[in-house]
Amino acid sequence: MAGHGAYAAASSTQHAAAAAGVALIRPAIDDAAPAADGPPVVLADFGAATGNNSLAPLGAALAELRARHAPTRPVLVVHADIVGNDFTTLASVLETAPDRYDRGDPHVLPLMAARSLYDRVLPAGTLAFAWTASTLHWLRLPPGPVEGHFFAQLSDDAAARRRFAARSAEDWRAFLAARAVELAPGASVVAVDVLMGDDGVMGSEALFDRLAGALRGCRDAGVIDDGELERLVYPAWFRSLAELRAPFAPGFVAAGGERLELMSIEPIVEPDPFRGLLDRPAAYAAAQAGFLQGFLEPSFAAALNPARTPERRAEALEAIWARTRDAIAADPHGASPDYRLVALRVRRVS
Ligand SMILES: C[S@@+](CC[C@H](N)C(=O)[O-])C[C@H]1O[C@@H](n2cnc3c(N)ncnc32)[C@H](O)[C@@H]1O
Structure with missing residues (x-):
């Protein structure tokens, strides 16, 4: 994500997305049912970015834990992201945000970890709850250039689409395999992410096409060359419900025998978070381009x-x-997205 706090400033779309998963947190904590005493309870936030959108969901997990299970047991909240993340802003948000989740609770300790969510981050069997929002569409590695569009799923490049889809399937299994080991039996990971709807619509097509047009315009004006245009890609894949369900048919069993179950999976439509600016084209365009x-x-x-x-x-x-x-300011209503999202919960059953 863009550094020096820029992500925090431009992420109201992701903030609204995260809100869509909050209802799944309470049942996740109740199913994990952590004991009142014992070693620190571990909560994790995978792909935290600057943390500004993580405070509410992790705060909700903590509130449920405190109210119904472990009023005083120590808690570690681990915020993980890749090397290169804006950890400086993350540290500052965790320390200074007025709505930080550990206000008034001296037994809650936030920590940061520079680790990929496709790898193991935590010791086996220690994780009581995991949260990840607007992360899982990011592929572990960019699967090469794409012809005709910065986003493979909107390009006519069938070979690129196959490469991206295959990498996405592998990555989803890698994420599940890592969490299967880390989660304590009974504990869950709640995820919110973008979705490719069953009707083949993501909601962001028109907005993404404005950027694709801008990139072609830059190439035509000599600002970037053909090679750069092909390499300017979004290393992401928006999974369908079928792709998300695939590892659970018939059931997900990790290498060590840990079993995961898909407890719930709900498609959601999130209206354009900047729709209030639609009648001010310049302000609307600045907000969407900033996003x-x-x-x-x-x-x-x-x-x-x-x-x-x-x-x-x-x-x-x-x-x-x-x-x-x-391009956005020329027709704000035409570019306005209604995002398709998914909120899901995966639980380690044994
Ligand atoms: C759109 S941001 C979402 C941040 C935050 N969860 C939110 O709700 O606003 C995506 C985040 O996922 C992180 N990310 C992408 N690939 C990752 C990976 N392999 N491991 C950990 N984090 C990753 C990015 O660095 C970025 O911080």
Whole structure:
């Protein structure tokens, strides 16, 4: 995600998405039923970014734990993200946010971990609850260039779509395998993520097409070359309900015999969080382009020719976002997304 606090400032879309999963937290904690005494209870937040959208869900988990299970037992809250995440802002949010979840509770300790959610982060059998929001569509590694669009699922590049889909299936299983080992028996992971609807719609098509047009415009104007255009990709795959259910048919059993069950999986539609700005085209375009920039800038910066000077790199990126803003401002209502999301809970049953 974009650094120096930029993600925190541009992530109201992800904030609204996270809210969609909060109802699944209470049953997850109740099913885990942590004892009142014992070693620290471990809660985890996988793909925390700057943490601003994690405070409410982790706070809800903590509130349920405190109210009904373990009023004073020590708690570790582990916020994990990849090396290169804006951990400085995360640390500051955990320490200074007015709504931080450990206010008034001296037995709650937040920690940060620089580890991929596709790998093991925590010791076996220790995790009482895990949360992950707007993360699982990110692929472990970019599966190569895409022709014709920055997002494989909107391109006509069938070979690229096959590569991305295969990587996505592998990654989803890797995530489940890692959590199967970490979760204590009875404990759950709650996930909220983008969804490819059964009607083949994600909701963000028109918005993403504005950015794709801006990228082609930059290529036509000589701001980026053909090679850069192909490498400027979103290393992501929006799974369908069938793809999410696939590892559970007939049941997910990890290498050590740990069994996971898909307890619930609910499609949700999230209205455009910036719809209140639709009648102010410039402000609306700035908000939506800022949202796209918030999660795409690091991938795009890495895809530009390494021979570019930092100034030419910055110039190219600014031209991309300026053209994106112009394209959105020209028809805000036409670009406005209604996101398809999914909220799900996976529980370790044995
Ligand atoms: C769109 S942000 C969502 C952040 C936050 N969960 C929220 O709800 O706003 C996606 C986050 O996933 C992280 N991420 C992507 N791939 C990851 C991986 N393999 N392991 C851990 N985190 C990852 C990114 O670094 C980024 O911080």
